[in-house]
Amino acid sequence: MSEIELQPAITGLSGELEVPGDKSISHRAVIFSSLSEGTSTIDNFLTGEDCFRTVEAFRQMGVKIDEDGSRITVHGKGVQALTAPTQPIYFGNSGTTARLLSGVLAALPFFTTAYGDASLSKRPMDRVVVPLKEMGAVIDGRESASLLPIAFSQATLTGVRHELTVRSAQVKSALLLAGLLSNGKTTVVEKGVTRDHTEKLLPQYGVELSVSGSDITIEGGQHLTASDLKVPGDISSAAFFMVAAAITPNSQITIKNVGLNETRNGIVTALLKMGAELTSTVHTYIGEEPVGDVTVASSSLHGITLEGEMIPNIIDEIPILALAATQAEGTTVIKDAKELRVKETDRIDAVVRNLRKMGAEIEAREDGMVIQGRQTLRGNVLDSFGDHRIGMMGAIASLISDGKVVITDKDCINISYPPFFKHLESLQKKKTS
Numbered sequence: 001m002s003e004i005e006l007q008p009a010i011t012g013l014s015g016e017l018e019v020p021g022d023k024s025i026s027h028r029a030v031i032f033s034s035l036s037e038g039t040s041t042i043d044n045f046l047t048g049e050d051c052f053r054t055v056e057a058f059r060q061m062g063v064k065i066d067e068d069g070s071r072i073t074v075h076g077k078g079v080q081a082l083t084a085p086t087q088p089i090y091f092g093n094s095g096t097t098a099r100l101l102s103g104v105l106a107a108l109p110f111f112t113t114a115y116g117d118a119s120l121s122k123r124p125m126d127r128v129v130v131p132l133k134e135m136g137a138v139i140d141g142r143e144s145a146s147l148l149p150i151a152f153s154q155a156t157l158t159g160v161r162h163e164l165t166v167r168s169a170q171v172k173s174a175l176l177l178a179g180l181l182s183n184g185k186t187t188v189v190e191k192g193v194t195r196d197h198t199e200k201l202l203p204q205y206g207v208e209l210s211v212s213g214s215d216i217t218i219e220g221g222q223h224l225t226a227s228d229l230k231v232p233g234d235i236s237s238a239a240f241f242m243v244a245a246a247i248t249p250n251s252q253i254t255i256k257n258v259g260l261n262e263t264r265n266g267i268v269t270a271l272l273k274m275g276a277e278l279t280s281t282v283h284t285y286i287g288e289e290p291v292g293d294v295t296v297a298s299s300s301l302h303g304i305t306l307e308g309e310m311i312p313n314i315i316d317e318i319p320i321l322a323l324a325a326t327q328a329e330g331t332t333v334i335k336d337a338k339e340l341r342v343k344e345t346d347r348i349d350a351v352v353r354n355l356r357k358m359g360a361e362i363e364a365r366e367d368g369m370v371i372q373g374r375q376t377l378r379g380n381v382l383d384s385f386g387d388h389r390i391g392m393m394g395a396i397a398s399l400i401s402d403g404k405v406v407i408t409d410k411d412c413i414n415i416s417y418p419p420f421f422k423h424l425e426s427l428q429k430k431k432t433s
């Protein structure tokens, strides 16, 4: 176990920061580049463990992928050139790899098996397996292929109309990818708006798709052409420092060049609703993705209700928003977020346990939590439960807590944010005496 002790003696946070590349876009860029013909260069690629699971999977299928820091170069030869892996593919801790690649592997003309780590092996796969089988996929696995390990047999898929029963960008993207590699037309009808990076990025690789209300339609058999991309900063990583600045007295920070896609920027909306001193400005577009700067200063926050359509937009930010809520006047209620129970860990349970250990008044609900503010937090030993976002929430809590915070298993943070502790350190204004 890789433990870290945090007891920062600081007077506040200040400075500018660029967070690493967006995880969702990095995964998609590798997948689309690997299916393309030609060489694609991806800059500001997230060098987190999850994205390397996607890279390794395509290497196992014969795609040459070079690494040079956060630049990766994918030498695609098209879908037809992919070859059968001789070993099982390891999805590691990455739900995005598992779900999106299921859509690809189900449609490829060879046999593949795949497995994950202990956490991913508990996460539901039936949400992609059931609709893929409706397209003709032949998938076997543990508990009727609702859990990893899983095996994909050679099959020819036919496009169908899917009415999604979960609000999940991973499921939507898996089915669009399967549709792209199928015969005929596939329509995915979303249950609610989820992150739309797949829809925004596929056209850059020459793929046509149409979006009409909640229907997204794609024709099978289209060829992908290589495309270069610079990945915007990850707003889900930036969220930790936005909250850090809002809850730490005497602070002001700017996060530069961060993705501000409107299906992802709910953290900005939520913090503004809580009364945060925050400005966010879009200054460029990378393809269809808006990119900008976010400045946050110490704020007098108040509690709010987070529910409904908003939830998919802030799904990965709820742990850090829960910490913000402990510092907000009044009550914060989080509802309609049952999905948190099937992330890297049960995030409702993990957040409640850790914040309670620090003295917060917080109650778990089946689909969310209720948090009372403003609470003084005390240092304690916190378990990350192997979940990067739970580990980072604990580290940010150390900025405002009385006494030392110990995070057990800090290494899981490398899943999405390898330079997290370096960045945390760089923003701290140290007490001089």
Ligand SMILES: O=C(O)C1=C[C@@H](OP(=O)(O)O)[C@@H](O)[C@H](O)C1
Binding pocket: 023, 024, 025, 095, 096, 167, 168, 169, 170, 171, 173, 195, 315, 316, 339
């Ligand atoms: O599509 C994606 O890149 C992701 C979608 C979300 O998961 P769900 O689609 O399961 O909600 C999110 O939690 C995950 O971190 C990344």
Ligand SMILES: C=C(OP(=O)(O)O)C(=O)O
Binding pocket: 023, 050, 093, 094, 095, 096, 097, 316, 343, 344, 389, 416
């Ligand atoms: C849920 C997450 O990722 P994934 O589903 O890809 O494991 C996350 O990054 O918070």
